[in-house]
Amino acid sequence: MGEWKRVYLNGRRTGLLLLLAVLCAGLFILSLLEQVTPGEFGRMMSANRYTASLAEQWRGVPIEELSELERGERQRLQNIFFWYFDGDGTYPFDTEEEALKYIWDLPDLARTVQEHDNDGLFRTYEAYYHALDELQAEIRHLDGYGEYLAEIQSQAEIRSQVSIFSKPGGFSVHNLAKTAKDFKKILDVEVQFGNSRGIERWLGFELGDYFHLIAIIVIVLSFLEERKRGLWPTIRAAWGGRGRMGLTRIAILLTGSAAATLLYSALPFLLSMALHGGWGDLTRSLQSVESFGTCPLRASILEWLVQFFVVKTLAGALVGLLLWCVLGSIANPQFSSSVLGVTLAAEYALSERLERLEVFQYFCVCAYVSTVYPVPECEPLWLRGGHTADRPVGACDLRGAVRGLGGSAPGLPPARGEPGFPEPNLPPRKQGFGCSSDTAHHGGMGRI
Helix, strand or coil: CHHHHHHHCCHHHHHHHHHHHHHHHHHHHHHHCCCCCCCHHHHHHHHHHHHHHHHHHCCCCCHHHHHHHHHHHHHHHHHHHHHHHCCCCCCCCCCHHHHHHHCCCCHHHHHHHHCCCHHHHHHHHHHHHHHHHHHHHHHHHHHCHHHHHHHHHHHHHHHCCCHHHCCCCCHHHHHHHHHHHHHHCCCCCCCCCCCCHHHHHHHCCCHHHHHHHHHHHHHHHHCCHHHHCCCHHHHHHCCCCCHHHHHHHHHHHHHHHHHHHHHHHHHHHHHHHHHCCCCCCCCCEHHHCHHHCCCCCCCEHHHHHHHHHHHHHHHHHHHHHHHHHHHHCCCCHHHHHHHHHHHHHHHHHHHHHCCCCHHHHCCCHHHHHCCCCCCCCCCCHHHCCCCHHHCCCCCECHHHHHCCCCCCCCCCCCCCCCCCCCCCCCCCECCCCCCCCHHHHHCHHHHC
8 A cells, every 4th residue: 555655645746637637627628619709608608508409409300301400590590690780681570579589599699689799699690600510510421321331332342343452362352341341230320310519529639638648657757766766676675576566556557547537538528518518318329420420330429438438548557557667677767757758759749740650550659548539440441532522511611701801800790780781691611521530540549
């Protein structure tokens, strides 16, 4: 118990880890904001409540009917926006009182109309519209997912008959067979609509992985303190100073990695789910989340989360064990710290520049700790730019389309009847890619 107390009851060490947890939570919340302006957090929460409400209303609705519901909700927002800034035109209401009844279930938007808050209405409308774009992307993903899987099987069969892909014993034929076999496991998976914004935003937060690495390094450095005090020969000569001490420190690494997983991964996850309107249905299939559309793992979201936290804990302990072995073999503690710093800096630089080089990721510490997706993406290469390009993700740049300012912070928009009032013009929809997310290649932990 002495070693446990020495490592974990050190005030400076424990304070640092807790400070990192607070910093991690703060940076995560900051990453959710589109921009740091007064009232931005309130508008984000309003948009999250709006999305959660729609997801609850549309639960159980057939997927093929969701697009119509989304278009109707989008039209409702446009009616309010263009009526407010442009009195001309035909709308389902004429007076302000009728308009407020029209959006009675959107109190934050109704308040801006009632208070004639031009800038507040625009920014709230923009946040709601962007939230609808994310729902639209999820709906399109779900609506075409069955055809997407069927095309994978079809393309595998067709290409296996092409001479350049059908060489017996060649890599191409094995790759085609493996791809078809992997995706065959999820052909009958039922995807369901739900509020996935919380888990999607959490998946995009990578800083927690580096806080996890810092925590592991802090624990490993605590193992080297006896070298600085000149106690290393005495400890090794004492009874239990080798085998027993080694097992104890491995247990400390596992415990520390588990604590780091809770503080720097589970805590942001809980924050994300709470800020985005609740838990949703975590028993849905993993493929119901757009980011996992190309993952052939047959599991629910909850099962994947359990695997994620367990594997992340084990990977963190493994990284700590490797660092301890390397640094413990260097007699000079100052030199070992320098080696650690240079190695991590070099590996991070290489991981950023050589992220496409899959072989390198097997030897890179950053690849095992940075685990945005702990399961590798298995999308066939022939679908990149082909089928996925036909599954656009709706994205409406209102800031550029309505104001023409390319995303810069605008001033107050003119009210109705004032000079310079903008003509209503529907924002264009940008075309993007469906589930082909390059960040899935960062899932080095899934290879352990």
